[in-house]
Amino acid sequence: MSVNIDSVRKDFPILGRSVNGKKLVYLDNAATSQKPKIVIDSITEYYTKYNSNVHRGVHTLSMEATEAYENARFKVAKLINAPEDCIIWTRNATESLNLVASSWGLNNISAEQNIIITNAEHHSNLVTWQQISKKTGCELRYIDISNGFEMSNLKNILDKNTALVSITHISNVLGYVTPISDIVSLIKKMNLDTKILVDAAQSVPHMPLDVNDLGIDFLAFSAHKMMGPTGIGVLYGKKELLLNMEPYMFGGDMIIEVSYEGAKWNELPYKFEAGTPNIAGGISTGVAVDYLLNIGMENIWKHEVDLTNYALEKFSQFKNFTVLGNNLNHPRGGVISFVHKSIHPHDIGTILDKQGIAIRTGHHCAMPLVRSYGTSAAARVSFYIYNTFNEVDLFFEAIKDVEDYFL
């Protein structure tokens, strides 16, 4: 089935606005996605029609809110083929990663063990494990994926003492897709006790993903990058692991019984969800999942890969621009970071903004990686299903203007 992108675009009110007198061309989807009207409306609907707290009232509003909120969890579970009680709502992918680090990492990793991550991790999957390494004394090892993911690089540093491999599924800077399924096979051959965490912030919104098929232990992602609202994210964990983990935060909703002497923890997933949650956020995330599935994750992925290949081909015609992660044979998602020989990314970003084109500039929350390319900042375009080939053309016309202006 092919998707009518023009009709998809009509679902997003923001795509109709102009910026600096030009029609908005939004190419900063790896930072956050835009939201379809039905997602925005579902937030208003919750606050207008059935706003109330979840999991505690016997009144109608509370029951309606609880049902909608839990139904959204069910939808997210289906999206990644996980059991419902293994889906924990968090604030974002960052909190999901921190939850695993604090609750599982601190209690299960010892000084003689090691953690493996890539050199391209987002700060949330890098600083987190640096801290666990400092606190537990374990070693933090890096796989260099600057030129793509090489299985032998993992093989060389994986051993019997590897407690965790925590790895990005799609790099938010390089766009490379890491071969999670093959990585899991290799790890399982080497050490059945090694746990595998996948940072799926850039993949779940864009491609089909099945945690059961992949056989991973944890998966983290954010709703706002998949057409949902900000302030809500997801942690998936294997049940036997979650059952044995201590709560991350304490308070209401995460207990089953409290006395002055102690407390008993609630069942999964509530054990990890202390306090009144982001109810509107959860409900509208469920609506976003419906919206994505209605288009079809395969269709979304295909369109974005086509846009990316088209853009990479065009980039090759600009001799002063370098794409970071220049292995064009590597599988990649809709993220392209680039630098100009002499023009700073901020100046590029300003010129593009004047033409209504939104791109990201800076270190992309991956400072050591960006620095390894001999620069402290890069520019980045990133696509979603509502982007068009015409928008890519507009981007490259504006890129020509950047050179005309500064050189």
Add this chain to the structure above:
Amino acid sequence: MSMSRLSGVDDLNEMYESIILDHYRNPRNLKKLASPDLEKDVNNPFCGDELSIQLNIENDVVTDLSVSGNGCAISQSSGSLLAESVINLTKIQILELIVNVRKMMRGEDISEEIRDSLGDIEALEGVKKFPVRIKCALLGWTGLEDLIQD
């Protein structure tokens, strides 16, 4: 100015004034000093702008100064304008100048007299319409202030 189809975009041209682009393309006083009395590297890690400031000082007067670095057109041209403006000024005169540059960048009213004293530095005024870029414009000035106050 270029032949770009952007040349009609007024506020863009106000920020990237021809003086700014000239300083960006040909920065002044880049050459490192042989034996600086004071030196400091300043950077804005968020943007990746970096400037390295060196100066020689005699009886409270800056006798020589070098500014070099990497970064956007605004941070680098501002550094170059700075390098051109403060040689032979006293510490007190420099601190006063920095106060006035800040005032201009914040869009505060400044007298004609002060405006005249700014000279080419006035070309930076267009940056005030781009709030996220003000930090770039002030990077070198803030660094110099720290350096001579220490």
